[in-house]
Amino acid sequence: MGLRINDTIPDLTVETDQGSFSLHEFVGDNWAILFSHPKDFTPVCTTEFGAVARLSDEWEKRGTKVIGVSVDGVEEHKKWKGDIEKVAGTKAGFPIIADGGLEVSKAFDMLPAEAYMPDGRTPNDSATVRSVFIIGPDKQLKLSMTYPMNVGRNFAEVLRALDGLQTAAKNGVATPADWQVGEDVIIPPTVSDEDAKAKFGDFDAVLPYLRKTKLKA
Secondary structure, three states: OOOOOOOEOOOOEEEEOOEEEEHHHHHOOOEEEEEEEOOOOOHHHHHHHHHHHHOHHHHHHOOEEEEEEEOOOHHHHHHHHHHHHHHHOOOOOOOEEEOOOOHHHHHOOOOOOOOOOOOOOOHHHHOOOOEEEEEOOOOEEEEEEEOOOOOOOOHHHHHHHHHHHHHHHHHOOEOOOOOOOOOOEEEOOOOOHHHHHHHHOOOEEEEOOEEEEOOOO
């Protein structure tokens, strides 16, 4: 059984370039994002981790911790961070999990249970380890995305999705396609018109089941 939306993430103890800790301890009362990579010193992943580093102020604004995972070891991670910081032009202050035994990759259903890393492994051996997991303060999985090795992740979309999740959780609403902060949100069908009026004020009934409103500042 794979890890599904609203499942509690496994509380694994992980080894990182910043020490050992449990995943639940890392999340604490924050939102968290786990980015996985097939191997250190790979071109697409280096640009991605550089993007994560450059967004440090945005993560902090949203009360969100970020953590990477790769199948290589702690010493490789420390060396790789030099390249990441060169590409990013800034410090990469987030930890990277050393997942040589694939415990995290398998627990998060990124690799099959029988998978193993052969000697002289290449990125192709762990190609499916290319995912994003957004985790809530309740330690539950809120969103996941999986990418192929040859397509870099869009971190503007990761931020947009995080904003949507946080807005929905805080206000009891949903967000429409392509939603951005400040735009109208959707009132859930489970909320009656009367209750919607009391909670949100005026709303636009585009369809009987599609009601849009602006959030009060």
